Amino acid sequence: MTALEVRDLYKSFGEIRAVDGLDFTVNRGDIYGLLGVNGSGKSTTIRLLLHLIAPDRGRMVISGIPVNGRNLELRRKMGALIERPDFYNYLSAYKNLEILLKYSGLRPDRRLIRETLQRVGLEKFGDKKVRIFSQGMRQRLGIAQAMIHDPELIILDEPANGLDPHGMVDIRNLILRLNREYGKTIILSSHMLREIEMIANRMLIIDGGKAVAEGTVSELLQSYESRLRLQVSDVNKACALLEEAGYEPVEPTDGNEIRCRVKVEEVPAVTRLLVEKNISVYAVVPEKSLEEYFISLT
Amino acid sequence: MMGILIHIELEKLFRRGRSYIPVLAVLVIIGVIQVGMMLDGVSLIDFVSENLQEVFILEGNLLNGYLIAFISINGLWIHVPILVVIVTGDMISGEAGAGTFRMVLSRPVSRTRLILAKFLTAMVYVAMLVALLAVLSLGLGILFFGKGDIIVMFESINILPEEILMGRFLMAFLFGMLGMWLVAALSFVFSALAENSLSPIILTMAIIILFTIVSGFEINIFQTIRPYLFTTHMNNWQSFFDFELDWNRIGRSAGVLVLHILAFIAATLVIFRKKDITT
Numbered sequence: 246m247t248a249l250e251v252r253d254l255y256k257s258f259g260e261i262r263a264v265d266g267l268d269f270t271v272n273r274g275d276i277y278g279l280l281g282v283n284g285s286g287k288s289t290t291i292r293l294l295l296h297l298i299a300p301d302r303g304r305m306v307i308s309g310i311p312v313n314g315r316n317l318e319l320r321r322k323m324g325a326l327i328e329r330p331d332f333y334n335y336l337s338a339y340k341n342l343e344i345l346l347k348y349s350g351l352r353p354d355r356r357l358i359r360e361t362l363q364r365v366g367l368e369k370f371g372d373k374k375v376r377i378f379s380q381g382m383r384q385r386l387g388i389a390q391a392m393i394h395d396p397e398l399i400i401l402d403e404p405a406n407g408l409d410p411h412g413m414v415d416i417r418n419l420i421l422r423l424n425r426e427y428g429k430t431i432i433l434s435s436h437m438l439r440e441i442e443m444i445a446n447r448m449l450i451i452d453g454g455k456a457v458a459e460g461t462v463s464e465l466l467q468s469y470e471s472r473l474r475l476q477v478s479d480v481n482k483a484c485a486l487l488e489e490a491g492y493e494p495v496e497p498t499d500g501n502e503i504r505c506r507v508k509v510e511e512v513p514a515v516t517r518l519l520v521e522k523n524i525s526v527y528a529v530v531p532e533k534s535l536e537e538y539f540i541s542l543t
Numbered sequence: 544m545m546g547i548l549i550h551i552e553l554e555k556l557f558r559r560g561r562s563y564i565p566v567l568a569v570l571v572i573i574g575v576i577q578v579g580m581m582l583d584g585v586s587l588i589d590f591v592s593e594n595l596q597e598v599f600i601l602e603g604n605l606l607n608g609y610l611i612a613f614i615s616i617n618g619l620w621i622h623v624p625i626l627v628v629i630v631t632g633d634m635i636s637g638e639a640g641a642g643t644f645r646m647v648l649s650r651p652v653s654r655t656r657l658i659l660a661k662f663l664t665a666m667v668y669v670a671m672l673v674a675l676l677a678v679l680s681l682g683l684g685i686l687f688f689g690k691g692d693i694i695v696m697f698e699s700i701n702i703l704p705e706e707i708l709m710g711r712f713l714m715a716f717l718f719g720m721l722g723m724w725l726v727a728a729l730s731f732v733f734s735a736l737a738e739n740s741l742s743p744i745i746l747t748m749a750i751i752i753l754f755t756i757v758s759g760f761e762i763n764i765f766q767t768i769r770p771y772l773f774t775t776h777m778n779n780w781q782s783f784f785d786f787e788l789d790w791n792r793i794g795r796s797a798g799v800l801v802l803h804i805l806a807f808i809a810a811t812l813v814i815f816r817k818k819d820i821t822t
Contacts, residue, residue, distance in 0.1 A: 258821075295649040297820035314816070317651040325649045331642030334560050346555070347547055348650040388648060 246273040248398055248430040249294070254303030256289055256329055256454075257425035263289040263452035271398075271432060276424050278445030278462070287434045288300055288455035289330055291402050294432075295325055307398060315427040321349060324396035326404060330387025338367055338386050339463075341375060342393055349394040355391065367413060371403070372541075377541035382405030388416065392423065399423065400432045417444055455477045473515070474498075474505050487515065501527070546613035548652070548660035552634075552779055556664055561633065565672055567822035572622065573679040576614055577687060579602055580606065584688075592743040597696050607691030608684030610707045613729070616715055616780065617679035623719075624726045624751050625744075628811050630664045635815065637770065654816050665727040677716040681709075696782040703784060713782040718793070723776035726751065728807035735814040738822050773803045775815035 257263040262288045271277045281287045292298045294305055296314055305312040306422040310319045330507040332341045342361060343353040362371045365385040370378070378386065391399055401420070406414045421444055423429040435441050442450055442462060450458040450465075458465055478502055482502050486494045487505055492515065495505045507515055509531070518527050556562050564579065579796045580587070583607045633659070638644050693708065703711065726747065733743035754774035757765050771774050776796035782789055 256818075278744060292820065297645060297648055299817075299819065314654070317653060320651045323649065325645075327645045327649070329642065331645065333555060333643060334641075340558075343648065345550055345646060347551055348647055348652050350544065350547075350651055394650075539584075 247271070248275065248308060249432070250274040250304075250306045251290075252304045254290070254293060254299045254305065255290070256293055256298065257301055263454050264293065264300075264303075265301035267451070267454065267456055269449045269456060269459055271430060273397075273430050274424070274430045275447050276420065276433060278387045278441035278448030279432060279451065280438060280441055280448055281434075281436075282418045283436065285451045287451055288402055289454070290329055291400055291432070292436060293324065295320070295323065295327070295399065297327070304420075317333050321394065322397045323400065324394060324398070325400040325402070326384075326387040326391045327400075327402045329370070330390075331407070332375040332383065332386065332387060332390075335374065337364060337374055338389075339371040340395035341386070342390060345390050346393060351394055361389045361393045364392075364419065368414075381409060381412050384408055385412070385416070388419065392429075396429070398430045398432070400434075402434045403436065404433065405435065405437055413440070420444060473505055473512065474528075474530040475503050475505070475515075475519070476501055476527040476530075477503060477519060478527070482522070483519055483524050486518060486524070490515075490518060544653075545656055545660060548656055549663055551666035551669065552660050556630070556634075556668060561749050562630055564629055564669070566675065568622075568626050569672065569676050569679065573615060573676070573683060576611060576680070577683055580611055580614075603662045604645040605691065605694070607693070607705075608686070609705070609712070610683060610693065611684030611688060612712055613695070613784070615676060615684075616712070621751075621755075623672070623676065623723060625718060625748060627669055627723050627726050628730040628744045628747045629804065631666060632730035632747055634661050634742040635811075636737040636743050637734075637740050639738040639818075639820070639822050640740065642822055643800045644822070648820055654809060655812055657813055658808075660733075660814050662728065662731060662811075664791060665731070666724055669727050670722045673716055673720040673723055673816050675822055677712070681712060685711055697773075699785075701786045703729065703786065710734065711783045715780045716781040718783065721797060721804075722780065723808070725773055725777065725800050728804045728811070731811040732807050732814070735818065746815060776800050781790045 247270055251269050254264050254267040255262070267286070267290060277289065279287045288365050289298070290307055293300050293303075294307070294312060296312055297379065299314070299449060307319055308322055310316055312319065332338075333344070336344070339358055339362070342358045346353045346358070359368065359371065365388050367382060367389065370382060375383065375386065384404065388401065388404055391401065402520050404416055404420070408416060417440065420431055421435065424431050433441065445462055447461050449456055450461070475483065478501065480497045480501055482505055484497055487495045487503070492505045492507055492511075495503055497503050505515075512531070516529060518524050521523060558758075558813075566669045588605045588610075640645070647657070690705050690706050692702060695703060729750065730743050730747040733746040737743050751774060758772050758775045758778075760770045776799045779793060779796035782793050782796075
């Protein structure tokens with residue numbers, strides 16, 4: 246089932262076209278990654294989805310309901326952390342969540358607020374004013390406010406910003422739990438490609454407001470021809486064989502290693518070719534990553 | 544939902560330190576006036592009434608609580624507007640600048656209702672500030688200086704007897720409150736346009752000062768536009784200190800102020816409903 250459908254979406258700020266004919270679909274239950282360099286249009290897309298800014302043109306449908314300024318009830322189904330988490334600094338974390346629950350049209354349930362603070366690891370800081378919070382604590386509180394009203398679709402814009410390695414693991418596990426245990430559909434925007442690679446099942450790569458690639462993470466990686474590092478018994482012979490078979494460029498490196506550019510599905514053929522010619526293969530190390538793929542596209 | 548929104552806005556307003564600056568300022572202003580009049584009030588009265596005493600025989604307690612309240616209410620045209628816009632000018636732009644609109648407006652909250660709730664909250668706050676000014680200036684004035692008649696000189700010399708003064712002051716403060724609601728409404732227009740706290744405060748005060756100067760100049764061209772400036776009508780709290788109340792004039796001014804408030808709030812709604820939340 247479709248959770249979100251975006252068609253032909255455009256938004257300009259003066260002369261600058263921030264979103265340029267974007268099309269994508271998020272299925273219910275997806276963890277959908279939005280990837281792009283700074284200024285690529287990710288945050289503008291998220292603001293458009295929440296109707297914080299109005300599109301110049303295009304159509305956005307969430308759970309079958311069109312996104313526009315009139316469909317307020319739609320926002321009950323959505324929770325979002327957009328860019329940096331900003332709060333009422335003069336209020337406590339607890340009070341901020343209480344107020345945001347009221348804005349959502351829900352009764353401020355003391356137990357729910359305490360539980361949510363606990364889920365993001367802020368149970369000891371609920372009564373402290375947000376003014377004293379570190380960036381990491383604000384980020385956790387930002388995620389708490391995005392999920393406290395039990396939305397179907399959670400949009401997290403750079404949720405790992407400002408978090409230490411432990412915090413990043415905690416948030417990653419929380420996102421996975423929200424998705425797997427509570428069935429939440431999650432849109433995750435990040436420039437930390439490793440994060441997306443680790444938890445997203447589908448993703449969209451945006452550049453200059455345009456979609457440059459969309460699909461499952463494995464599909465996108467498979468289509469990408471990347472480097473393979475091979476440890477072999479005879480470097481010169483292996484290089485000659487691979488070049489003869491059309492794998493170029495083949496570069497000998499230090500010791501008994503060579504590098505060549507191959508597609509993922511061709512790895513078995515490469516190793517078979519070497520072994521059949523009595524060249525021992527000690528290790529096959531793919532050097533490709535989503536990051537490399539991303540850089541090649543943007 | 545409107546009730547909930549007003550409750551939230553009131554809670555935010557009264558939990559902010561900034562909201563207490565005007566309260567503190569009113570306390571200081573009233574305190575300074577009271578102490579000043581205690582120390583040197585008699586010589587001030589003698590100096591001001593010197594010319595009158597050549598024509599009239601003035602008897603009784605001229606330095607009284609009503610006179611203190613009258614001096615305090617004169618501040619309604621300049622220092623109370625500053626105190627009002629410090630708080631109301633920040634109510635929209637402060638949230639835009641702080642980035643909290645991103646969270647609030649991604650929830651099922653209508654922009655129109657949010658602005659109306661904010662303005663009703665601003666009205667409550669302004670009413671409380673003017674009430675504080677009235678209670679302190681009248682209460683402390685009467686407590687320390689007692690009651691008595693007052694002599695008021697605007698377009699004519701009016702000697703107002705003690706018996707009618709409490710009612711006149713209450714009406715004047717209520718009219719002053721209407722003027723301060725207008726100041727709040729004007730600051731909302733600039734607040735909806737800005738994304739920082741300072742611009743709406745400066746722009747609102749600049750307009751009030753400019754209009755006040757223009758309406759005070761005795762030049763023909765300025766005299767022509769004077770009836771159309773809201774500052775002219777804001778100053779009509781003075782009408783409550785005429786011996787005979789001119790209800791037509793008061794009613795017309797009150798109507799002009801109400802129309803301005805409605806126009807400013809409508810403009811705020813148009814701006815805010817179309818505003819892209821980019822901060």
